[in-house]
Amino acid sequence: MSLYSLIASCIGYVLVCLLVFLLIAFLCYCLYIKYIHMKFDHIPGPPRDSFFLGQSQTILRAMSDGRVLHDKFLEWSETYGPVYRLNNLHFVMLCITCPDTTKEILMSPKYPKDKLVYKRLFNLFGIRFLGNGLVTSQDHEQWYKQRRIMDPAFSSLYLQSQVGTFNERADKLMDKLATVADTSTTVSMQHMFNCVTLDVITKVAFGVDLNLLNDSDTPFPKAIEMCLKGMVHYLRDVTFQLYPKNWKFIGKVKESAELLRTTGKLWIDERNMAIRNGDDVPKDVLAQILKSASSEEKVGNDDEELMLDNFVTFFIAGQETTANQLAFAVMELGRLPEILAKAKQEVDDVIGMKQEISSADLGNMTYLSQVLKETLRLYPTAPGTSRYISDDITINGIRIPGGFTGIFNSYVCGRMAAFFDDPLKFDPERFHPDAAKPYYCYYPFSLGPRSCLGQNFAQIEAKLVMAKLLQRFDFSLLPGQSFDVLDTGSLRPKSGVMCKIRHRGNTPSG
Numbered sequence: 001m002s003l004y005s006l007i008a009s010c011i012g013y014v015l016v017c018l019l020v021f022l023l024i025a026f027l028c029y030c031l032y033i034k035y036i037h038m039k040f041d042h043i044p045g046p047p048r049d050s051f052f053l054g055q056s057q058t059i060l061r062a063m064s065d066g067r068v069l070h071d072k073f074l075e076w077s078e079t080y081g082p083v084y085r086l087n088n089l090h091f092v093m094l095c096i097t098c099p100d101t102t103k104e105i106l107m108s109p110k111y112p113k114d115k116l117v118y119k120r121l122f123n124l125f126g127i128r129f130l131g132n133g134l135v136t137s138q139d140h141e142q143w144y145k146q147r148r149i150m151d152p153a154f155s156s157l158y159l160q161s162q163v164g165t166f167n168e169r170a171d172k173l174m175d176k177l178a179t180v181a182d183t184s185t186t187v188s189m190q191h192m193f194n195c196v197t198l199d200v201i202t203k204v205a206f207g208v209d210l211n212l213l214n215d216s217d218t219p220f221p222k223a224i225e226m227c228l229k230g231m232v233h234y235l236r237d238v239t240f241q242l243y244p245k246n247w248k249f250i251g252k253v254k255e256s257a258e259l260l261r262t263t264g265k266l267w268i269d270e271r272n273m274a275i276r277n278g279d280d281v282p283k284d285v286l287a288q289i290l291k292s293a294s295s296e297e298k299v300g301n302d303d304e305e306l307m308l309d310n311f312v313t314f315f316i317a318g319q320e321t322t323a324n325q326l327a328f329a330v331m332e333l334g335r336l337p338e339i340l341a342k343a344k345q346e347v348d349d350v351i352g353m354k355q356e357i358s359s360a361d362l363g364n365m366t367y368l369s370q371v372l373k374e375t376l377r378l379y380p381t382a383p384g385t386s387r388y389i390s391d392d393i394t395i396n397g398i399r400i401p402g403g404f405t406g407i408f409n410s411y412v413c414g415r416m417a418a419f420f421d422d423p424l425k426f427d428p429e430r431f432h433p434d435a436a437k438p439y440y441c442y443y444p445f446s447l448g449p450r451s452c453l454g455q456n457f458a459q460i461e462a463k464l465v466m467a468k469l470l471q472r473f474d475f476s477l478l479p480g481q482s483f484d485v486l487d488t489g490s491l492r493p494k495s496g497v498m499c500k501i502r503h504r505g506n507t508p509s510g
């Protein structure tokens with residue numbers, strides 16, 4: 001009896017101590033949050049819905065209303081000015097549209113990518129995903145080493161040597177469209193562009209033929225789509241995994257992430273085999289990825305994982321972004337006949353009936369560039385970036401203590417009347433070569449050292465595909481497609497940009 005009561009009172013004592021400890025820890029944490037609020041509350045911002053979760057309720061409500069979340073951020077930027085504050089637990093995020101601060105922070109290598117978002121993408125629901133690859137790497141040295149190795153595969157010189165492959169893949173899309181042109185078939189241009197951008201990246205970057213336009217059953221594109229969907233839930237809602245109703249979906253996302261990595265491993269092994277056999281191999285992105293490992297003394301497990309991180313990174317960063325840009329461009333051209341006519345005229349003047357578009361032709365289609373730039377102003381398909389700022393800084397006269405995440409949103413800047421007159425009007429003249437350049441308020445490819453590595457790649461690809469489309473086809477949008485935006489983290493058209501296609505009567509040759 002006495003032994004039993006001794007054990008029971010010990011357990012009781014331990015439990016009380018634990019409870020008191022937890023209570024004290026909780027109170028300390030509350031005090032810490034209060035301290036953070038006091039430290040940053042002089043910065044304007046929307047009222048907090050709750051002490052702990054800050055403005056999260058309002059953000060979740062905006063998302064569930066089917067609105068584009070970025071429109072809420074735009075509304076807040078217009079209400080609270082060039083820097084405003086959001087809170088969540090002890091984290092402080094400052095949304096910055098001040099051009100001088102955008103320049104100061106994004107152009108400097110001193111401010112690392114913010115851990116809150118980028119570290120989280122190391123895994124996707126527990127499966128290694130973007131790891132320490134180029135987009136997510138937060139350590140400057142580790143990132144710089146990779147970027148230096150990858151740069152040659154994205155140099156203008158190398159990409160110009162690949163224009164033939166870009167042409168060949170774009171022609172496959174035109175052949176596919178020719179089969180449905182002048183029929184009653186409605187085509188999802190977004191789907192078509194998704195296939196062609198994936199075909200291009202697998203061929204130009206990895207030397208592999210997927211031929212997706214004719215083989216829609218390939219699991220690889222579905223896996224990419226699934227991962228992109230999974231990423232949104234994973235990033236936006238930390239409780240997503242707790243609900244059993246989501247487990248089936250999460251299972252599929254995990255399988256998809258694994259498929260991307262196993263495909264990467266297969267392609268890397270095949271290329272290594274080709275090198276060992278003395279075959280002629282291209283100097284493409286895959287070659288650079290392999291170089292990143294062979295620059296070390298021996299290829300260890302970590303190097304192999306890093307190679308796979310970058311393999312997945314290129315597909316996630318480089319495919320849907322360009323496909324959605326093309327789809328949004330078609331959506332806008334479909335509703336603006338005058339701009340469409342001008343773009344077609346330029347294509348006819350520069351390439352006429354030519355089949356093979358050269359780098360020089362691409363350079364001569366300046367109006368088409370303006371159209372594509374304007375598309376990314378209204379629909380930046382990768383709408384922002386963030387940095388961790390540890391030093392005190394001053395933004396627009398407000399002294400800001402260090403220790404916060406700076407959020408830079410190119411959707412918000414691109415739609416602010418302070419930067420662009422009549423901002424919701426689609427007007428390619430804003431990007432006329434003689435027009436004043438936007439000052440650090442237009443950055444669809446981000447800015448500075450961590451700007452998009454694939455910018456040249458994407459621009460060649462988008463222009464070439466669009467030029468061939470305008471050369472050969474007329475298209476009419478199904479009603480209800482305009483301003484039809486789904487916000488999945490990246491922006492994508494909601495209803496797929498459904499079109500009817502007609503031949504223009506131009507059959508290119510030579």
Ligand code: HEM
Binds near residue numbers: 201321
């Ligand atoms: C219209 C098409 C594209 C847009 C709008 C776009 C936009 C962006 C943006 C905004 C970033 C910065 C992301 C961040 O800070 O979190 C980025 C980074 C990156 N993008 Fe793109 N991108 C496009 C196409 C591509 C393509 C085609 C590739 C590859 C073939 C690519 C590869 C990358 C890589 C590797 C990075 C990380 C760069 C680094 O930190 O060193 N992107 N892109």
